[in-house]
Amino acid sequence: MxxxxxxxxxxxxxxxxxxxxxxxxxxxxxxxxxxxxxxxxxxxxxxxxxxxLAGSRGAWILSAITGVLMWASFTPLDWGFLGWWALVPMCLLIRLPKPTRWMYTATLTCGFVSSLAMLQWMRLGDVMMYPAWVALSFYLGLYFPIFVGLSRTAVHKLQMPMTLAVPVVWVGLEFFRARLMTGFAWYFLGHTQYQFVELIQISDITGAYGVSFVVAMVSACAAGLVSVRVFDKLKMLPPGVGVEAVSEPTRKRQALAVAATLLVFGSVLTYGIVRRSEAKFVDGPRVALVQGNFPVSVKHDPNEGERIYRMHEWLTGRAVSVGEHPDLIVWPETMYRVPLLEADANASDTKLREASPYIPVEAWRKRQVHGALQELCERCGAGLIIGIDTFAVGESKMQRFNSAAYVLPERGVVSRYDKLHRVPFGEYFPLQDVFPALRSFTPYGSGLDAGESAKVFQLGSYRIAPVICYEDTVPQLVRGIVKGTMESSSDGKPVDMLVNLTNDGWFKGSSELDQHLITAQFRAVECRTPMVRAVNTGISAFIDGDGVVREPEIFFDGDKREVTTSRDPETGRLKKSLNAMMVAPIPLDARQSWYVQTGDWFSGTCAVAVVGIFGFGLWYGRRRKNTEDALTTMV
Known part of the structure; x- marks a missing residue:
């Protein structure tokens, strides 16, 4: 040669x-x-x-710090201010010129452990939830190395500024996380700032993703100001390579990054201040929320059904006597323990026996639950929305739904909403239709069927959209329901309020109750629609269109049998794990939401960018390999 x-x-x-x-x-x-x-x-x-490659110790330290900060930013510690710094250590891994040994293993492991700690409440639901707890934690942990890898591609290959690459990639991955495998839109980075009310108002344009973008951008900016000497101290540079070999951002680039971050932060904060000043809340219907305190072990005990009903009936009576006659009373999810039987009027006795051999035919014909609900409603003199199981016989089989029954005096059950978004591994098992034996792995045994469409309940001149259980944590679902009500309305206006019926009795007063409420607060801001939540064991609440949990006019402690406040005077936290009843007028909100009108354009754009970065990374790697192969061929 x-x-x-x-x-x-x-x-x-x-x-x-x-x-x-x-x-x-x-x-x-x-x-x-x-x-x-x-x-x-x-x-x-x-x-x-x-x-x-450099040793792995530094990568493990930085990944562990991010994991701890992420966990501490959410409940139960709820130190939201740490959310601004949670991604800084991981951004240093992105900034590092060369990956260290085991870097991606470290980010995956620490992400998994952090998620395992945040989701520890899942194990309380049912012994069958332990595998789901570990599997979901591992799945969430996967997003950490993916985030680092894609961000490194954007920064080092595409030369994107880290203050842009990091928030774009993070938000794009949150978009996918909210949708893949039915979605899990909990523990978004932006959720750490729920108490920073002015900041979260941007959610009515971008969804909660916009808040995550700002928080991630601040972390990226802060990481860019860290001296490169930290890499040497953590021994994260390859042998023989000193800090002088690492490119330090110029002061001009650092100043531009800080200026851009401050501009975005300031713009979002200013928008929030202006948007809140535009709120002109008007009192709507008076709503009473009934909150029982029954752990799931009691709920599923057939001998406890009478006690559960008597407690809710008593609290309902207190709502009428001390609540100045509310217009609407709401019971939590599935707290009326006798199922609602619905059958086609033309269904023959033979068909009913075939569809439900364990339910007597006469039970379908008598419709006793319909009568009992109407009688309860007439005694209250108010509308009722009650969480109940529904057994419905259609054309071919019996279906079981998790429902919200709407009852009016003198009219009885006038409408019913069947839950659309079922909880994987809780209310159904993925692929259970393909493999029927999997149904036995859900706490419900045979699993639940999904409803067909959203419903609007008409209460006088007010329009109400119900959502059940974790549906209030799914941004695209709630947004779709509100937008659908606009399209079906003669005046093009959305519903006046959202009503969430939930049973958090699975989780025994854990941090799940607090985090569930926090996630729901963002739905109210995104849709500029107030939400009320009636929750077994708590936390029941009235949320206005700014995402603020309002103190009810009346909070009745059913255990102490006295009118008190909804917050613990010592901790300032909302009370949970008690029998209670609360009444307040709904703060109607006339503001419109850009997010409802346009959907996830912001997070969707970030998701497209993520796909583009991933595709470029594959192309770059293949091109490099082809170059090396061509040199080999020359030999």
Whole structure:
């Protein structure tokens, strides 16, 4: 083979400290043959030399710090101010010129452990939820190395500023997390700021994703101000490579990053202040929320059904006597323990026996629950929305729904909403229709069926949209329900309020109750629609269109049998795990929501960018491999 003269300047592919090529592996300079010449074989052998990577200790330390900060930012500690710094250690891994040993393993492991701690309340639901708890935690942990890898591609290959790449990638991944495998829109980074009311108002344009974007951008900016000497102190540089080989951002670039971050933060904060000043809340219907305190072990005990009913009936009576005759009374999810039986009027006795062999035919015909609900409603003199199981016989089989029954005096059950979004592993098991044996792994045994569509309950001139259980945590679902009510309305206006019926008795007063409420608060801001929540064991609440949990006019402690406040005077936290009743007028909100009108354009754009970054990374890696293969062919 002909030889080539060694270049006077070191080639970029063999320069360990080249700032223009941060991802090039540091290798020893090629050894030219006698006479100062180097063959193509020498060049290829040098290029293919195994990379020398830094040790993994620094990556483990930084990943662990991010994991701890993420956990502490959410309930039960609820130190939301830490959310601004949670991603800083991981952003240092993104900024690092070369990955260290085990870096992605460290981010995955620490992300998994952090998620395991945040989701520890899942284990309380049912012994069958332990595998789901571990599986979901591992799934959420996967987003950490994916985030670091995609952000590194954007920063080092596409030369994107870290203050742009980090929030775009983070929000794009939250978009996917809210949808993949039915979605899990809990513990978004922006949720840490729920108490920063002015900041979260941007949610009516971008959804909660906009708040996550701002928080992630601040973390990225802060990481860019950290001296590169931290890499040397944590021994995160390859052997023989000093800090002088790492490109330090110029003061001009740092100043631009800080200015851009302050501009975004200031704009979002200003928008929130202006938007809140526009709120002109008007009192709507008076609503009473009935909150029982029954753990799931009691709820599913057939001998406890009478006691559960008597407690809710008594609290309902207190709502009427001390609540100045509310217009609407709401019971939590499935707290009326006798199922509602619905059958086609033309269904024959034979068909009913075939569809439900364990339910007597006469039970379908008598409709006793319909009569009992109407009688209760007439005694209250108010509308009722009651959480109840529904058994319905259609054309071919019996279906079981998790429902909200709407009852009016003198009219009885006038409408029913069947839950649309079922909880995986709780209310159904994925692929259970393909593998029926999987149904036995859900706490409901046979699982639940999904409803067909959203419903609007008409209470005088007010329009109400019910959602059940975790549906209030799914942004695209709630947004779709509100937008659908606008399209079905003669005046093009959305519903006046959302009503959430929930049973959090599975989780025994844990941090799940607090986090569930926090997530629901963002739905109220996104849709500019007030929400009321009647929750077994708590936390029941009135949420206005700014996402603020309002103190009810009347809070009746059913255990102490006295009117008191909804917050613990010592901790300031909302009370839970008690029998209670609360009454307040609904703060109607006339403001319109851009998010309802346009949907997830913001997070969707970030998701498209993530796909583009991923595609570029694949193309770049393939191109590099093809280049090396071409050099090999030359030999």
């Amino acid at each position: 002909p030889s080539t003269t060694a270049p006077q300047e070191p080639m970029p592919s063999t320069t360990p400290s080249s700032p223009s090529s941060p991802d090039v592996q540091p290798v020893a300079p090629p050894k030219p043959r006698k006479g100062g010449e180097m063959t193509v074989e020498d060049i290829i052998a040098n290029a293919r030399k195994a990379p020398v």
